[in-house]
Amino acid sequence: MNRIRNATKVTRRGIGLLMAVLVFAVSLLTIPAAGSGQVIAAPAAITSMAYFSPNDGPVFNGSGVGKASYGFVAPIFNDGANTWDEVVDDLQINVKVNGVWTDIDSLTQFVYNVNWGNWSDGGFNGYWFDLTQSTELQLVSRANPQVALEYTMNFTNLSTTNITAMTATQGPEIIAGVTGGAGFTYPSFNGDPAITYAQIADDLKMLIWSDDTSTWVDVDNNA
Secondary structure (H helix, E strand, O other): OOHHHHHHHHHHHHHHHHHHHHHHHHHHHHHHOOOOOOOOOOOOOOOOEOOHHHHOOOOOEEEEEOOEEEEEOOOEHHHHHHHHHHHHHEEEEEEEEEEEEEHHHHOOOEOOOOOOOEEEEEEEEEEEEEEEOEEEEEEEOOOOOEEEEEEEEEEEEEOOOOOOOOOOOOOOOOOOOOOOOOOOOOEEEOOOOOHHHHHHHHHHEEEEEOOOOOOOHHHHHOO
């Protein structure tokens, strides 16, 4: 009986050793060699860029009181062979400062997601900027610096003014829709349709007639 029990122990020990060897062998196949690191595909390098459409560069004109917003769809990369997501790690944005192209990330006046950033919508990608002055931008490949596209954002700063006259563009009676909502466009100010709301916003107040008090009430104080 002792011989049988001992033989069983040896057999179990041999099977356990074999299993350990198999597990170790599999681990060698699945774990990268020391120092080699995990293999990660390199980002695609940009070899060509083209404006996405005539509306997406190279020149944009904007105006506003103090600032204006600009935006464009990202270029066509490598004749359409690569998407923005595939080349973004190779893409640098420069701003021309005193005649020198400078990385936007090194400029304190540009803060990502504050006055500039990128957007993605419906499979398209692009960039947006809130600018306070005319600005020249450049998209350039890090791997191939000779591959670049330039953009010019022309900015016209509009002065504020007081209202001297208003001409209604809709109304005076407005019929509410089936949901009870109603609206109308801004009047023409000072006899000049080119004057924007932003230019007179600080001088404009909206009042609502109150049947309860028989007075005009500021809309901001009307519950």
